[in-house]
Amino acid sequence: MGGDDDQYLVIGAVILSTFFIGFGGGVIFPILPNLGVILGISPVLVGVILSANRFSRLLANAPAGILVDRIGTRTPFVIGMFIQGGASFGYVIAVVAPAPEAWFMLARLLWGVGSALVFATAYTIASDVSDDGSRGTSMGLIRGGVLFGAPTGMVVGGIVSEVWGTVAAFLLATIFAFIASFIAYATIPETHVENEARESVKPWDVDLSVPAVTVGFINFAVLFVYFGVLFSTLVLFLAENELGILGFDAQGSSGVFMAITVIVAGVFMFLGGYVSDLRQSRVPTLVTFLGLTFVGFVLLAYADSITTLTLACICIGAGQGGTSGPLMALLGDLTPDAQMGRAVGTNNILGDVGGGIGPIVSLPMVDMIGFQPVFLASSLLPLIAALILLAGVYRQTGQFLPGVKIQRGSRS
Structure with a gap:
């Protein structure tokens, strides 16, 4: 790239487009966990949807990454955005068509394919245009682009669905x-340096290096508890405990609490990445x-008031967000450019395995044993992730607290 100005322009373009896709994704999230009530289906089927x-992204992630390393970032990014747009319209069809479960399932599968392309390219763009001293900040800003759009969408989705119905929210x-x-098509440039051609694009052609697997397992734990537990059970938790905010019922209130969590996460994505850059x-x-994520889930397990629940959501949001930027920056530090995709x-x-x-695990378990045991068990996963982090970093660099320059020197 041509300098700092070019870097900020590219990062800004990605943030803008991911902000709007995050808004679109946020609108539907307060509604989907409540499909059991809307459609009269079992908690297990709701979890599967x-x-x-x-799960579709599981198959798409590796091919998406290889495509980025083969053909660059712009085309996969734009195509992924349009696929997610089409998937959003699938929710509208699902509400009015026969067999709504099948339509919701198809829409979610398509969304996964589109998001695999978007995330593989977005993080690679951030790595391409950044250096050691700015990689954490850039990664945090990219990830925060989605999350700053999502909370607005969550609040609006919860309110619009309650006032005008689910079709209006999905539209x-x-x-x-x-x-x-369309923003992505008009603004995103090509940033990735072309590398040697690969023989084929296979779902199993993944990077199994120590840095990739270490960072991936931490991502597994964080997304399992954040999206897989908190977001999937929050609307049910509010309903059972008769907690609400701003006069909304459980569905509307869950959108507000999700928004609080994600706004905090978005702020700390930037701060976490920035601090990790400063500390080297x-x-x-x-x-x-x-x-901090551990503390948040302990608080959530004992939440019996709006105040305690809000504090728990703030801690969990800060923990998830503060982890995201430095985690992706660490991956960029330890990974050769040609393998970043x-x-x-x-x-x-x-x-995605975690999320x-x-x-699928949390909804039936909550139904069987209640919220508190599930939340307390979830609090242990971030601690296990911290141990995996230390072990993986030591295995790669020979140190528990390596500096960025030492990390880059350990690449192979």
Whole structure:
């Protein structure tokens, strides 16, 4: 790239387009966990529908990463955005068509394919245009682009669905998804340096290096508890405990609390990445925010008021957000440029396994044993992730707290 100005322009273009796709995705999230009430289907099937996008992304992540390393970032990014727009319209069809479960499942599967292309390219773009001193900040800003759009969408989705119905909410999601698609087409340049051609694009052609697997397992734990547990059970938790805010019922209130969580996450994505750049080491920042996620789930397990629930959501949001930027920056530090697309694919695969299994496990477990045991068990996963982080970093660099320059020197 041509300098700092070019870097900021590219990052800004990605943030703008991912903001609008995040808004479109946020609109539907307060509604989907409540499909059991809307459609009269079992909690297990609701969990499968919620997780379908992550399972389709499992197959799409590795090919998406390889495509990025083969043909660049712009084309996969734009195509992924348009696929997500089409998937959003699938929710509208699902509400009015026969066999709504099948339509919701198809829409979620398509959304997963589109998001695999978007995430593989977005993080690779950030790595392409950044250096050691700015990679954490850039990664945090890119990830925050989605999350700053999502909370607005969550609040609006919860309110619009309650006042005007689910069709109106899904139409709104579709409109903003296509706005994001056209912004991406008009503004995203090509950033990735072309590398040697690969023989084929296979779902199993993934990066199994120590950095990719270490970062991927941490992503697994964080997304399991964040999306797979908190977001999937929040509306049910509010309903059972008769907690609400601003006069809304459980569905509307869940959108507000999700928004609070994600706004905090978005802020700390930038701050976490920025702090890790300043400290020239990612590990202390990552361990701190993983610990904060642990605290948040302990508070959630004992939440019996709006105040306690809000504090829990703030801690969980800060922990998830503060982990995201430095985690992706650490992957960029340890991964050669020519392999970054595949490394991001590996990270996304493991993250999607966590986020995909989460609802399937948490919803039936909550139904069987209640919220508190599930939340307390979830609090242990960030601590396990911190141990995996230390072990993986030591295996790669020979140090528990390596500096960025030492990390880059350990590449192979």
